Amino acid sequence: MxxxxxxxxxxxxxxxxxxxxxxxxxxxxxxxxxxxxxxxxxxxxxxxxxxxxxxxxxxxxxxxxxxxxxxxxxxxxxxxxxxxxxxxxxxxxxxxxxxxxxxxxxxxxxxxxxxxxxxxxxxxxxxPFRRIVDWAESRRAADREVDARERELGALLRWFVAGTLGAGPVESALTRYGLAGAPVVVCAFAAEAHTKVHDLVDRHSGAVAILDDRIVALCPQTAEFTADLAASELPCGVAIGADAQSMAYAIPEALEALREAIRRRRTVHIDEIATLDGLLAAVPKVRLVPFVHRLLVPLVDHDKVNNSYLVASLEAFLAPDNDISTAANRLYVHVNTLRNRLAKIAELTGANPLDETDRINFRIALWAAHNMGMREGRAPAPQKVAPHNSFGSPAGM
Missing domain, CATH: 3.40.1390.20 (HprK N-terminal domain-like)
Structure with missing residues (x-):
């Protein structure tokens, strides 16, 4: 030759x-x-x-x-x-x-x-060696055809999410893949997982789309697929699309959940991060430290000197479904005592626990302190937070 x-x-x-x-x-x-x-x-x-x-x-x-x-x-x-x-x-x-x-x-x-x-x-x-050459080429040709279909579906979904395409073509695509008429699991994966995504999705007759630098898989919502997805080691963002129209928000939700899934190295459902806790978990710690410095450190310092239970009172007052009377009962104090403590918190921090915006800020500060750690009476360092958490269960007088 x-x-x-x-x-x-x-x-x-x-x-x-x-x-x-x-x-x-x-x-x-x-x-x-x-x-x-x-x-x-x-x-x-x-x-x-x-x-x-x-x-x-x-x-x-x-x-x-x-x-x-x-x-x-x-x-x-x-x-x-x-x-x-x-x-x-x-x-x-x-x-x-x-x-x-x-x-x-x-x-x-x-x-x-x-x-x-x-x-x-x-x-x-x-x-003959030619048989190996022909076999490899036929596999590549099939792969190129699949790749073209996946990019076409990805473009269709991208245009739909962007609002430049109606739901009709999406409905037709779901019908073509046998996914119409029932809820669809929308899964987002990193692009490098393409082969493993097919190993997972193909067993359940799902559809794979290449969406920019991500892979989006559409699969039937079955117990079998749910179990396979849970057993998979692939980081995956998950949302549910009830029908073709709902894909407009289910796809962005799955892509958003993927960001957290990559960080946690597991499957993450959008419901896990569609909460205040989920949102705060994705925020860099350095952005949360100022909340602790401004809203909790003055209270910790005051409690340490005066045994005043301001932090415990704040936690009880901000607990879900608690009003001021319920919080006072759980603290075993008179409601006026709790009012006085809340007034002292407002005086020390410049933020009023009775104001809705300030309440949210206090919740952020408490979440950061619990999840980042804070030594007794000391604010977390800007770059490295101490592992001990001083915010425990409510205490009374």
């Missing part, structure tokens, strides 16, 4: 296949002789060549097909140099077709591939 013909036989493409897929295809009769740490290692080119140094024609992630000419009747050092050339160029694997040059590959080749972590594959059956 000429160099020009060899270069033409290399198959550049937009996608890739993997070593796992190659070894799993029974018609190709490919086996492995060396351990493979990463079966998902991609093959982006299939390159039949008998050149002793094909490096000028290598771009990385090639599957080299050879009958063994470069290593036949060669010493261990020459074979080692050949393998080093392939690994230095980022070759994915070397496949030797047996029967032409030898019935078994030289042990020096096996050792060199093992030492350099280059997967060494063999093909004992008389299968």
């Amino acid at each position: 000429t160099v020009q013909a060899e270069a033409a036989a290399a198959s550049p493409h937009d996608g890739s296949v993997s070593l796992r897929e190659l070894l799993a295809e029974p018609s190709l009769h490919v086996d492995t002789l060396t351990p493979i740490d990463d079966l998902d290692r991609p093959i982006r080119y299939v390159y039949p060549t008998e050149l002793a140094d094909p490096s000028p024609y290598l771009a990385g992630e090639e599957l080299i097909l050879s009958v063994g000419v470069p290593v036949a009747d060669q010493g261990a050092e020459t074979i080692r140099r050949y393998v080093t050339t392939l690994t230095d160029r980022g070759v994915a694997a070397l496949l030797i077709g047996l029967g032409d040059m030898f019935d078994e590959p030289p042990q020096a080749l096996v050792r060199a591939c093992h030492d350099r972590d280059l997967p060494l594959l063999i093909q004992r059956a008389a299968v």
